[in-house]
Amino acid sequence: MKHKIFIDGQVGTTGLQLRQRLEHHPNIELMLISEELRKDETERKRLMNRADVVFLCLPDAAAKEAVTLVENPEVCIIDASTAHRTNPLWTYGFPELSPRLKEEIAKSKRIANPGCHATGFIAAVYPLVKLGIVSPDYPFSAHSITGYSGGGKGMIQEYEAADRSIAYESPRQYALSQAHKHLPEMQYITGLSAPPVFSPIVCDFYRGMETCVPLQSRLFSKKITKAELTLLIEDFYKESSFIKIAHEESGFLPSNLMADSNGLILYIEGNDEQITITSVFDNLGKGASGAAVQNMNIVLGLDETESLI
Ligand SMILES: NC(=O)C1=CN([C@@H]2O[C@H](COP(=O)(O)OP(=O)(O)OC[C@H]3O[C@@H](n4cnc5c(N)ncnc54)[C@H](OP(=O)(O)O)[C@@H]3O)[C@@H](O)[C@H]2O)C=CC1
Numbered sequence: 001m002k003h004k005i006f007i008d009g010q011v012g013t014t015g016l017q018l019r020q021r022l023e024h025h026p027n028i029e030l031m032l033i034s035e036e037l038r039k040d041e042t043e044r045k046r047l048m049n050r051a052d053v054v055f056l057c058l059p060d061a062a063a064k065e066a067v068t069l070v071e072n073p074e075v076c077i078i079d080a081s082t083a084h085r086t087n088p089l090w091t092y093g094f095p096e097l098s099p100r101l102k103e104e105i106a107k108s109k110r111i112a113n114p115g116c117h118a119t120g121f122i123a124a125v126y127p128l129v130k131l132g133i134v135s136p137d138y139p140f141s142a143h144s145i146t147g148y149s150g151g152g153k154g155m156i157q158e159y160e161a162a163d164r165s166i167a168y169e170s171p172r173q174y175a176l177s178q179a180h181k182h183l184p185e186m187q188y189i190t191g192l193s194a195p196p197v198f199s200p201i202v203c204d205f206y207r208g209m210e211t212c213v214p215l216q217s218r219l220f221s222k223k224i225t226k227a228e229l230t231l232l233i234e235d236f237y238k239e240s241s242f243i244k245i246a247h248e249e250s251g252f253l254p255s256n257l258m259a260d261s262n263g264l265i266l267y268i269e270g271n272d273e274q275i276t277i278t279s280v281f282d283n284l285g286k287g288a289s290g291a292a293v294q295n296m297n298i299v300l301g302l303d304e305t306e307s308l309i
């Protein structure tokens with residue numbers, strides 16, 4: 001028997017990606033809503049309460065509202081928005097962080113899919129804190145380069161407009177006031193005592209992301225070389241099908257290296273004093289719809305990698 005899946009927000013950037021991934025999934029049946037009813041509360045409610053898994057690919061406020069429409073206790077909601085990521089009643093959908101979290105995801109009916117920039121930051125920083133390499137007080141900072149699909153339909157339109165300003169040709173730093181919406185989950189999930197100083201940068205390419213965390217080893221809690229750090233992080237993610245550790249010989253790290261995949265590669269570069277850990281992945285893959293499918297596979301007891309590359 002196939003599992004019934006409903007996507008609320010099926011024509012948005014994340015919703016469409018999700019739909020494409022699920023169309024070839026052998027174990028699921030997609031419940032599609034007609035174009036004229038896709039914002040109709042009664043029809044959405046009807047479909048949601050008949051589904052096994054509901055994906056929310058909506059802006060935050062609409063996601064919160066959508067949750068109130070689900071009355072059937074058997075329905076599992078996987079929310080792609082920021083609305084529930086630091087809500088203790090929801091499970092954070094990052095199964096690689098611990099076997100216990102993966103078990104919780106498998107049983108949960110409320111899963112918050114991680115934010116894209118947050119995925120890159122947490123993948124690098126969580127093991128450092130967990131393994132006692134840094135204290136929760138470590139003064140983290142990070143910069144993160146994203147393709148413009150990260151801004152959804154609105155930003156895609158701006159970047160692809162024929163009459164756009166010349167500014168769109170160059171990388172643009174944003175969230176300058178240190179109030180980016182992913183900062184709360186970055187701090188909450190890693191257990192840091194303060195949020196990092198975070199500089200996201202949007203660039204003139206469609207999809208792909210790289211999040212770079214610079215480190216000063218003299219501020220570590222224990223003395224450790226770059227090679228030892230690499231081995232420890234490799235060991236931390238050894239069970240993961242999607243997170244791998246690599247070194248880049250060419251000296252260049254393109255942000256679109258992992259476009260179209262659910263993989264995330266951690267590049268640990270530098271020397272024994274100044275080290276960078278850079279997560280390279282797809283903002284629409286492991287940063288959004290890929291991770292959402294991975295969480296769904298876990299919830300449904302399927303192979304975690306089904307329909308994901
Ligand atoms: N783009 C990305 O890289 C990532 C996005 N996300 C998150 O996923 C969510 C969706 O983002 P994204 O796909 O980029 O955004 P888009 O703007 O591309 O799509 C949002 C979709 O939601 C629809 N929508 C809005 N309000 C309602 C409502 N009340 N009822 C039903 N449908 C509604 C919109 O309809 P309409 O088409 O009519 O405007 C649109 O199709 C957001 O919370 C975002 O933060 C998460 C990770 C990465």
Ligand SMILES: CC(=O)N[C@@H](CCC(=O)OP(=O)(O)O)C(=O)O
Pocket residue numbers: 080081082114115116117146147148149150151152155181182200202287
């Ligand atoms: C380029 C751009 O604006 N990107 C968005 C991130 C993508 C997104 O929607 O974030 P969530 O993963 O939390 O949903 C931003 O930085 O706010």
